[in-house]
Amino acid sequence: MVNQTPHNSQQKNDATILPRERVMAINVLLKSTQNLIDIAEREAQFLAQNDMMNFYILQDEKAHITNRYEKLSSEFRERIVEFRGVDRSILERLEKAQIMLGEKTAENNVIVASMHDRAKQKTQSSLVTVQALAQQYQVNIDEQPASKHNGKGV
Structure with a gap:
């Protein structure tokens, strides 16, 4: 009987998306972090404009x-040891971008939580x-007025 299940290491290699070359990785x-920052900025604009349709989209x-x-x-965390020798300036750019992403996400979360609380209060009210x-x-359902058509209520 032939084993048709691929080896786990092969599956992992096939799913790898981070380049092997360290600086490129x-x-x-x-770039992916910056894309998320851009999304967070667009979310903030939609939230400020109360544009929930575009926010949802x-x-x-x-x-x-x-x-x-x-x-x-x-993948980066799995290979963290490899990145220790990389130029410090590029690692600092990555760190700053991740801090910025965290800040923008936190700001948006505060706005969303506030909107949620206001909506909840309006619903409760x-x-x-x-x-x-x-x-x-x-x-009282049993005491409905008589119909005007025949005076008998039917």
Whole structure:
């Protein structure tokens, strides 16, 4: 019987997206980080404009870019020892970009949380209003007024 399952190491190599060359690999990760920063900036604009339609549409693109970034970051962490000898300035650029990404993401999360809280408060307020109105205008289903057509209610 022939084993048709590929070796795990082969699967891992096939799925590798970070280049082997160290400087190129850092530049690819840096570009991916910058793409996420750009997404975060666009999100911030949409949030500031209360443009939820475009904010929502952007989420598909963000998910795709985030998945790629996560794969690149994972591969980078697995190979971290290889990158210790790389020019410090390129590593600093990557570090600054990742800090900026974290800051922008945190800012957007604060705005989204605030919007969520306001929406929750409005919903709660609306529910209380509806309940109060319902209590004022309770209708007994058995006591419906008679029909005007024949005076007998039918």
